[in-house]
Amino acid sequence: MADEEIILSELDDDELVLQMHDDLYDGLREEIEESVGILLERGWTPYDVLTKALVAGMTIVGADFRDGILFVPEVLLAANAMKGGMAILKPLLISTGAPRVGKMVIGTVKGDIHDIGKNLVAMMMEGAGFEVLDLGINNSVEKYLAALEAEQPDILGMSALLTTTMPYMKVVIDTLVEKGLREDYIVLVGGAPLNEEFGRAIGADAYCRDAAVAVETAKTFVARKHNQLAG
Protein backbone atom coordinates (compact mmCIF):
# COMPACT_ATOMS: atom_id res chain seq x y z
CA MET A 1 0.00 0.00 0.00
CA ALA A 2 1.38 3.41 -0.87
CA ASP A 3 2.01 5.78 2.04
CA GLU A 4 -0.83 8.20 2.49
CA GLU A 5 0.20 11.77 3.07
CA ILE A 6 -0.27 12.73 6.69
CA ILE A 7 -1.60 16.22 7.39
CA LEU A 8 -0.01 16.97 10.74
CA SER A 9 -2.44 19.73 11.66
CA GLU A 10 -5.36 17.32 11.26
CA LEU A 11 -4.06 14.90 13.88
CA ASP A 12 -5.35 15.17 17.43
CA ASP A 13 -2.80 15.83 20.17
CA ASP A 14 -2.14 12.21 21.06
CA GLU A 15 -1.80 11.19 17.42
CA LEU A 16 0.47 14.13 16.71
CA VAL A 17 2.78 13.32 19.61
CA LEU A 18 3.08 9.72 18.39
CA GLN A 19 3.68 11.00 14.87
CA MET A 20 6.44 13.25 16.24
CA HIS A 21 8.08 10.23 17.84
CA ASP A 22 8.00 8.54 14.43
CA ASP A 23 9.29 11.66 12.67
CA LEU A 24 12.15 12.01 15.15
CA TYR A 25 13.00 8.36 14.62
CA ASP A 26 13.08 9.02 10.88
CA GLY A 27 15.09 12.23 11.28
CA LEU A 28 12.49 14.48 9.65
CA ARG A 29 13.50 17.93 10.84
CA GLU A 30 10.95 19.99 8.91
CA GLU A 31 8.07 17.82 10.12
CA ILE A 32 9.27 18.14 13.71
CA GLU A 33 9.50 21.92 13.40
CA GLU A 34 5.99 22.05 11.97
CA SER A 35 4.58 19.80 14.71
CA VAL A 36 6.22 21.82 17.47
CA GLY A 37 4.53 24.90 16.03
CA ILE A 38 1.16 23.14 15.92
CA LEU A 39 1.33 22.03 19.56
CA LEU A 40 2.37 25.50 20.69
CA GLU A 41 -0.55 27.01 18.75
CA ARG A 42 -2.85 24.58 20.51
CA GLY A 43 -1.74 25.99 23.83
CA TRP A 44 0.78 23.40 24.90
CA THR A 45 3.50 24.75 27.18
CA PRO A 46 6.98 24.69 25.66
CA TYR A 47 8.04 22.38 28.50
CA ASP A 48 5.35 19.83 27.66
CA VAL A 49 6.24 19.91 23.96
CA LEU A 50 9.87 19.37 24.87
CA THR A 51 9.37 16.52 27.31
CA LYS A 52 6.33 14.66 25.95
CA ALA A 53 7.14 14.96 22.25
CA LEU A 54 10.85 15.56 21.71
CA VAL A 55 12.58 14.01 24.71
CA ALA A 56 10.21 11.03 24.77
CA GLY A 57 10.89 10.50 21.06
CA MET A 58 14.64 10.75 21.47
CA THR A 59 14.45 8.30 24.37
CA ILE A 60 13.08 5.71 21.94
CA VAL A 61 15.89 6.54 19.52
CA GLY A 62 18.46 6.20 22.33
CA ALA A 63 17.07 2.84 23.43
CA ASP A 64 17.15 1.45 19.90
CA PHE A 65 20.70 2.74 19.44
CA ARG A 66 21.75 0.94 22.62
CA ASP A 67 20.04 -2.23 21.45
CA GLY A 68 21.81 -2.14 18.09
CA ILE A 69 18.63 -1.46 16.10
CA LEU A 70 19.66 2.05 15.10
CA PHE A 71 23.17 3.18 14.21
CA VAL A 72 25.09 6.43 14.42
CA PRO A 73 23.83 7.95 11.14
CA GLU A 74 20.19 7.47 12.14
CA VAL A 75 20.83 8.89 15.62
CA LEU A 76 22.48 11.94 14.08
CA LEU A 77 19.51 12.51 11.79
CA ALA A 78 17.16 12.20 14.75
CA ALA A 79 19.31 14.60 16.75
CA ASN A 80 19.26 17.04 13.88
CA ALA A 81 15.47 16.88 13.82
CA MET A 82 15.29 17.42 17.57
CA LYS A 83 17.68 20.33 17.22
CA GLY A 84 15.19 21.96 14.87
CA GLY A 85 12.44 21.62 17.48
CA MET A 86 14.72 22.77 20.27
CA ALA A 87 15.64 25.93 18.37
CA ILE A 88 11.97 26.93 18.45
CA LEU A 89 11.43 25.92 22.08
CA LYS A 90 14.61 27.19 23.73
CA PRO A 91 13.75 30.91 23.89
CA LEU A 92 10.20 30.03 24.97
CA LEU A 93 11.42 27.71 27.72
CA ILE A 94 13.48 30.53 29.20
CA SER A 95 10.65 33.06 29.02
CA THR A 96 8.07 30.67 30.49
CA GLY A 97 10.29 29.67 33.41
CA ALA A 98 10.44 25.94 32.72
CA PRO A 99 11.87 23.91 35.61
CA ARG A 100 15.68 23.83 35.77
CA VAL A 101 17.28 20.70 37.08
CA GLY A 102 20.87 21.90 37.25
CA LYS A 103 23.73 23.37 35.30
CA MET A 104 26.48 21.70 33.29
CA VAL A 105 29.70 22.84 31.67
CA ILE A 106 30.71 20.42 28.94
CA GLY A 107 33.53 20.20 26.41
CA THR A 108 35.83 17.91 24.45
CA VAL A 109 39.33 17.69 25.92
CA LYS A 110 42.53 19.25 24.64
CA GLY A 111 43.89 17.77 21.43
CA ASP A 112 40.54 16.30 20.43
CA ILE A 113 38.21 17.75 17.82
CA HIS A 114 35.43 15.18 18.06
CA ASP A 115 32.11 16.52 19.22
CA ILE A 116 29.29 14.31 17.98
CA GLY A 117 28.79 12.50 21.29
CA LYS A 118 29.37 15.64 23.30
CA ASN A 119 26.79 17.54 21.23
CA LEU A 120 24.25 14.75 21.73
CA VAL A 121 24.81 14.81 25.48
CA ALA A 122 24.51 18.60 25.58
CA MET A 123 21.24 18.49 23.66
CA MET A 124 19.72 15.72 25.74
CA MET A 125 20.80 17.45 28.95
CA GLU A 126 19.07 20.62 27.80
CA GLY A 127 16.03 18.54 26.95
CA ALA A 128 16.07 17.16 30.49
CA GLY A 129 16.02 20.66 31.95
CA PHE A 130 19.71 21.31 32.52
CA GLU A 131 21.29 24.61 31.61
CA VAL A 132 24.29 23.71 29.48
CA LEU A 133 27.36 25.74 28.64
CA ASP A 134 29.12 24.01 25.76
CA LEU A 135 32.81 24.87 25.55
CA GLY A 136 33.21 23.11 22.20
CA ILE A 137 36.34 21.14 21.28
CA ASN A 138 40.03 21.13 22.24
CA ASN A 139 39.68 22.49 25.79
CA SER A 140 42.70 23.05 28.00
CA VAL A 141 42.51 22.65 31.76
CA GLU A 142 42.68 26.43 32.04
CA LYS A 143 39.61 26.81 29.86
CA TYR A 144 37.65 24.27 31.89
CA LEU A 145 38.65 25.96 35.17
CA ALA A 146 37.75 29.42 33.91
CA ALA A 147 34.31 28.18 32.85
CA LEU A 148 33.74 26.43 36.17
CA GLU A 149 34.65 29.57 38.07
CA ALA A 150 32.50 31.79 35.90
CA GLU A 151 29.46 29.52 35.65
CA GLN A 152 29.53 27.64 38.96
CA PRO A 153 27.79 24.59 37.44
CA ASP A 154 26.73 21.44 39.26
CA ILE A 155 28.39 19.24 36.67
CA LEU A 156 31.56 19.18 34.59
CA GLY A 157 31.27 16.94 31.53
CA MET A 158 34.32 15.90 29.54
CA SER A 159 34.40 13.99 26.28
CA ALA A 160 37.17 12.33 24.22
CA LEU A 161 37.14 10.04 21.21
CA LEU A 162 40.82 9.21 21.07
CA THR A 163 42.92 6.87 23.15
CA THR A 164 45.62 9.51 22.96
CA THR A 165 43.47 12.34 24.32
CA MET A 166 41.38 10.62 26.98
CA PRO A 167 44.20 10.74 29.59
CA TYR A 168 43.83 14.54 29.56
CA MET A 169 40.66 14.10 31.60
CA LYS A 170 42.88 13.05 34.49
CA VAL A 171 44.94 16.21 34.06
CA VAL A 172 41.79 18.26 34.55
CA ILE A 173 40.56 16.22 37.52
CA ASP A 174 44.00 16.25 39.17
CA THR A 175 44.11 20.02 38.79
CA LEU A 176 40.70 20.29 40.43
CA VAL A 177 42.00 18.18 43.31
CA GLU A 178 45.16 20.29 43.63
CA LYS A 179 43.12 23.45 43.82
CA GLY A 180 40.70 21.99 46.36
CA LEU A 181 37.82 22.26 43.90
CA ARG A 182 37.14 18.63 43.11
CA GLU A 183 34.30 18.20 45.59
CA ASP A 184 32.52 21.28 44.25
CA TYR A 185 31.54 19.56 41.01
CA ILE A 186 30.07 16.34 39.74
CA VAL A 187 32.49 15.12 37.05
CA LEU A 188 31.02 12.97 34.29
CA VAL A 189 33.13 11.58 31.45
CA GLY A 190 32.30 9.86 28.19
CA GLY A 191 33.56 8.92 24.74
CA ALA A 192 33.92 5.80 22.61
CA PRO A 193 37.23 4.42 23.98
CA LEU A 194 36.35 5.07 27.63
CA ASN A 195 34.97 2.56 30.08
CA GLU A 196 33.87 2.44 33.70
CA GLU A 197 37.25 1.32 34.90
CA PHE A 198 38.93 4.29 33.25
CA GLY A 199 36.37 6.66 34.77
CA ARG A 200 37.10 5.29 38.23
CA ALA A 201 40.87 5.31 37.69
CA ILE A 202 40.99 9.00 36.81
CA GLY A 203 38.72 10.01 39.67
CA ALA A 204 35.55 10.92 37.77
CA ASP A 205 32.21 10.49 39.49
CA ALA A 206 30.89 8.41 36.62
CA TYR A 207 31.51 7.20 33.09
CA CYS A 208 28.46 7.59 30.87
CA ARG A 209 28.25 5.24 27.90
CA ASP A 210 25.72 7.30 25.97
CA ALA A 211 23.62 10.46 26.12
CA ALA A 212 20.66 8.78 27.81
CA VAL A 213 22.90 7.36 30.54
CA ALA A 214 24.51 10.78 30.94
CA VAL A 215 21.12 12.38 31.58
CA GLU A 216 20.03 9.75 34.10
CA THR A 217 23.41 9.83 35.86
CA ALA A 218 23.36 13.61 35.99
CA LYS A 219 19.86 13.65 37.48
CA THR A 220 20.82 11.09 40.12
CA PHE A 221 23.99 12.90 41.17
CA VAL A 222 22.34 16.34 41.21
CA ALA A 223 19.44 15.03 43.32
CA ARG A 224 21.94 13.47 45.73
CA LYS A 225 23.90 16.71 45.90
CA HIS A 226 20.78 18.75 46.60
CA ASN A 227 19.70 16.28 49.29
CA GLN A 228 23.11 16.55 50.92
CA LEU A 229 22.91 20.32 50.86
CA ALA A 230 19.39 20.23 52.31
CA GLY A 231 20.48 17.79 55.02
Add this chain to the structure above:
Amino acid sequence: MTALPGHVSAAPVPPDSVLTDTGLPPARVGRVLLIACGALAREILDLKSANGWDHLDLTCLPANLHLWPDRITAAVAEAVAKHRADYDKLFVVYADCGTGGLLAAKCAELGVEMVEGPHCYAFFEGNAAFAARAEEEMGAFYLTDFLVRQFDAFVWRPLGLDRHPELRGMYFGNYDRLVYQAQTDDPVLDAKAADCAARLGLRYVRRLTGYGDLTPALARL
Protein backbone atom coordinates in the same frame (compact mmCIF):
# COMPACT_ATOMS: atom_id res chain seq x y z
CA MET B 1 52.86 -0.47 -7.74
CA THR B 2 56.44 0.33 -6.73
CA ALA B 3 57.82 -1.82 -3.93
CA LEU B 4 59.63 -0.14 -1.07
CA PRO B 5 63.45 -0.46 -1.18
CA GLY B 6 64.66 -3.87 -0.15
CA HIS B 7 61.32 -5.56 -0.62
CA VAL B 8 60.65 -8.60 -2.71
CA SER B 9 57.22 -9.56 -3.96
CA ALA B 10 54.79 -10.36 -1.16
CA ALA B 11 53.12 -13.69 -0.51
CA PRO B 12 49.62 -13.99 -1.96
CA VAL B 13 46.99 -12.55 0.34
CA PRO B 14 43.24 -13.06 0.40
CA PRO B 15 41.08 -10.31 -1.07
CA ASP B 16 40.28 -7.35 1.16
CA SER B 17 36.64 -8.41 1.34
CA VAL B 18 37.67 -11.70 3.00
CA LEU B 19 40.08 -9.93 5.35
CA THR B 20 37.32 -7.49 6.24
CA ASP B 21 34.50 -9.93 6.94
CA THR B 22 36.14 -13.26 7.73
CA GLY B 23 39.81 -12.85 8.50
CA LEU B 24 42.55 -15.34 7.78
CA PRO B 25 43.18 -18.78 9.33
CA PRO B 26 46.74 -19.72 10.30
CA ALA B 27 48.82 -21.70 7.80
CA ARG B 28 50.02 -23.86 10.73
CA VAL B 29 53.68 -23.40 9.87
CA GLY B 30 56.15 -21.61 12.12
CA ARG B 31 56.51 -21.54 15.88
CA VAL B 32 55.34 -17.96 16.49
CA LEU B 33 51.76 -17.03 15.70
CA LEU B 34 50.85 -13.45 14.92
CA ILE B 35 47.23 -12.67 15.82
CA ALA B 36 46.54 -9.63 13.72
CA CYS B 37 43.85 -7.34 12.40
CA GLY B 38 42.79 -8.24 8.87
CA ALA B 39 43.70 -4.70 7.84
CA LEU B 40 47.37 -5.60 8.43
CA ALA B 41 47.53 -8.96 6.64
CA ARG B 42 49.02 -7.70 3.42
CA GLU B 43 51.73 -5.70 5.17
CA ILE B 44 52.65 -8.52 7.55
CA LEU B 45 52.85 -11.10 4.77
CA ASP B 46 54.95 -8.68 2.74
CA LEU B 47 57.39 -8.20 5.63
CA LYS B 48 57.47 -11.94 6.30
CA SER B 49 58.29 -12.66 2.68
CA ALA B 50 60.83 -9.85 2.30
CA ASN B 51 62.71 -10.84 5.45
CA GLY B 52 62.40 -14.62 5.21
CA TRP B 53 60.63 -14.81 8.57
CA ASP B 54 59.55 -18.42 8.11
CA HIS B 55 59.17 -18.90 11.87
CA LEU B 56 56.16 -16.55 11.82
CA ASP B 57 52.66 -17.77 11.12
CA LEU B 58 49.75 -15.40 10.72
CA THR B 59 46.07 -15.49 11.58
CA CYS B 60 43.85 -12.46 11.15
CA LEU B 61 40.62 -11.46 12.82
CA PRO B 62 38.09 -9.72 10.57
CA ALA B 63 39.12 -6.12 9.96
CA ASN B 64 35.52 -5.03 10.36
CA LEU B 65 35.88 -5.46 14.13
CA HIS B 66 37.07 -1.87 13.91
CA LEU B 67 33.48 -0.87 13.35
CA TRP B 68 32.82 -2.16 16.89
CA PRO B 69 36.05 -1.55 18.83
CA ASP B 70 34.44 -2.81 22.03
CA ARG B 71 34.43 -6.31 20.50
CA ILE B 72 38.16 -6.39 19.70
CA THR B 73 39.46 -7.35 23.14
CA ALA B 74 37.17 -10.36 23.51
CA ALA B 75 37.91 -11.51 19.96
CA VAL B 76 41.67 -11.34 20.53
CA ALA B 77 41.35 -13.17 23.85
CA GLU B 78 39.34 -15.88 22.15
CA ALA B 79 42.00 -16.26 19.43
CA VAL B 80 44.74 -16.47 22.06
CA ALA B 81 42.86 -19.24 23.86
CA LYS B 82 42.21 -21.08 20.61
CA HIS B 83 45.80 -21.12 19.34
CA ARG B 84 47.94 -20.95 22.46
CA ALA B 85 48.68 -24.66 22.69
CA ASP B 86 49.83 -24.93 19.07
CA TYR B 87 52.69 -22.39 19.14
CA ASP B 88 55.75 -21.51 21.22
CA LYS B 89 54.73 -17.87 21.29
CA LEU B 90 51.81 -15.65 20.34
CA PHE B 91 52.11 -11.99 19.41
CA VAL B 92 49.16 -9.64 18.96
CA VAL B 93 49.42 -7.26 16.02
CA TYR B 94 46.83 -4.74 17.09
CA ALA B 95 47.44 -1.28 18.48
CA ASP B 96 45.05 0.01 21.13
CA CYS B 97 42.56 0.53 18.29
CA GLY B 98 39.98 2.39 20.35
CA THR B 99 39.78 -0.16 23.14
CA GLY B 100 40.78 2.47 25.69
CA GLY B 101 43.57 0.36 27.16
CA LEU B 102 41.41 -2.76 27.59
CA LEU B 103 43.25 -4.73 24.91
CA ALA B 104 46.64 -3.98 26.47
CA ALA B 105 45.30 -4.95 29.90
CA LYS B 106 43.89 -8.22 28.55
CA CYS B 107 47.14 -9.07 26.73
CA ALA B 108 49.09 -8.39 29.93
CA GLU B 109 46.70 -10.63 31.85
CA LEU B 110 47.15 -13.39 29.26
CA GLY B 111 50.92 -12.95 29.18
CA VAL B 112 50.93 -12.08 25.49
CA GLU B 113 52.85 -9.18 23.95
CA MET B 114 51.34 -6.75 21.46
CA VAL B 115 52.41 -3.92 19.18
CA GLU B 116 52.68 -0.55 20.88
CA GLY B 117 50.74 2.49 19.80
CA PRO B 118 47.26 3.96 19.65
CA HIS B 119 46.40 2.96 16.07
CA CYS B 120 47.97 1.27 13.05
CA TYR B 121 48.34 4.62 11.33
CA ALA B 122 50.43 5.72 14.33
CA PHE B 123 52.83 2.77 14.33
CA PHE B 124 53.12 2.88 10.55
CA GLU B 125 54.39 6.43 10.81
CA GLY B 126 56.35 5.54 13.95
CA ASN B 127 54.68 6.16 17.29
CA ALA B 128 57.18 8.80 18.37
CA ALA B 129 56.88 10.77 15.13
CA PHE B 130 53.10 10.44 15.21
CA ALA B 131 52.93 11.73 18.77
CA ALA B 132 55.23 14.63 17.89
CA ARG B 133 52.79 15.73 15.18
CA ALA B 134 49.68 15.29 17.33
CA GLU B 135 49.10 18.95 18.06
CA GLU B 136 49.85 20.15 14.55
CA GLU B 137 47.65 17.42 13.05
CA MET B 138 44.78 17.56 15.52
CA GLY B 139 42.41 18.04 12.59
CA ALA B 140 43.76 15.14 10.53
CA PHE B 141 41.74 12.15 9.42
CA TYR B 142 44.11 9.26 8.70
CA LEU B 143 43.97 6.52 6.11
CA THR B 144 46.36 3.64 5.48
CA ASP B 145 46.71 1.61 2.28
CA PHE B 146 44.03 -0.79 3.49
CA LEU B 147 41.67 2.00 4.51
CA VAL B 148 42.12 3.75 1.18
CA ARG B 149 41.23 0.54 -0.63
CA GLN B 150 38.32 -0.07 1.73
CA PHE B 151 37.20 3.53 2.20
CA ASP B 152 33.60 2.81 1.28
CA ALA B 153 33.33 -0.22 3.55
CA PHE B 154 35.03 1.38 6.57
CA VAL B 155 34.15 5.06 6.29
CA TRP B 156 31.59 6.07 3.70
CA ARG B 157 28.88 3.43 4.23
CA PRO B 158 29.18 2.90 8.02
CA LEU B 159 28.84 6.64 8.54
CA GLY B 160 25.76 6.64 6.32
CA LEU B 161 27.26 9.12 3.88
CA ASP B 162 26.06 7.06 0.93
CA ARG B 163 22.48 7.54 2.12
CA HIS B 164 22.76 10.88 3.91
CA PRO B 165 25.52 13.03 2.43
CA GLU B 166 24.16 15.95 4.45
CA LEU B 167 25.77 14.36 7.55
CA ARG B 168 29.26 15.06 6.24
CA GLY B 169 29.53 18.35 8.09
CA MET B 170 28.50 16.78 11.39
CA TYR B 171 31.21 14.13 11.08
CA PHE B 172 34.01 16.04 9.42
CA GLY B 173 33.28 19.71 10.10
CA ASN B 174 36.12 19.96 12.61
CA TYR B 175 38.68 18.16 10.43
CA ASP B 176 40.95 20.18 8.17
CA ARG B 177 42.85 17.51 6.21
CA LEU B 178 42.99 13.88 5.21
CA VAL B 179 46.43 12.36 5.71
CA TYR B 180 47.17 9.24 3.71
CA GLN B 181 49.90 7.33 5.54
CA ALA B 182 51.11 5.33 2.55
CA GLN B 183 52.71 1.97 3.20
CA THR B 184 53.49 1.48 -0.48
CA ASP B 185 54.33 3.91 -3.26
CA ASP B 186 51.27 3.26 -5.39
CA PRO B 187 49.94 5.99 -7.73
CA VAL B 188 46.56 4.26 -7.93
CA LEU B 189 46.11 4.41 -4.18
CA ASP B 190 47.42 7.96 -4.15
CA ALA B 191 44.73 9.00 -6.61
CA LYS B 192 42.06 7.10 -4.69
CA ALA B 193 43.12 8.70 -1.40
CA ALA B 194 42.97 12.13 -3.02
CA ASP B 195 39.45 11.30 -4.15
CA CYS B 196 38.53 10.22 -0.60
CA ALA B 197 39.75 13.59 0.66
CA ALA B 198 37.67 15.39 -1.95
CA ARG B 199 34.57 13.39 -1.02
CA LEU B 200 35.04 14.37 2.62
CA GLY B 201 35.74 17.99 1.70
CA LEU B 202 39.23 17.85 3.21
CA ARG B 203 42.66 19.01 2.09
CA TYR B 204 44.79 16.08 0.93
CA VAL B 205 48.19 15.21 2.38
CA ARG B 206 50.16 12.10 1.47
CA ARG B 207 53.05 10.75 3.50
CA LEU B 208 55.03 7.65 2.53
CA THR B 209 55.61 5.86 5.83
CA GLY B 210 56.44 2.32 4.82
CA TYR B 211 55.80 -0.08 7.67
CA GLY B 212 57.28 2.09 10.44
CA ASP B 213 57.41 0.49 13.88
CA LEU B 214 55.79 -2.70 12.60
CA THR B 215 59.08 -3.90 11.11
CA PRO B 216 61.19 -3.81 14.30
CA ALA B 217 58.25 -5.14 16.33
CA LEU B 218 58.11 -8.27 14.18
CA ALA B 219 61.89 -8.52 13.67
CA ARG B 220 62.51 -9.20 17.35
CA LEU B 221 60.16 -12.17 17.51
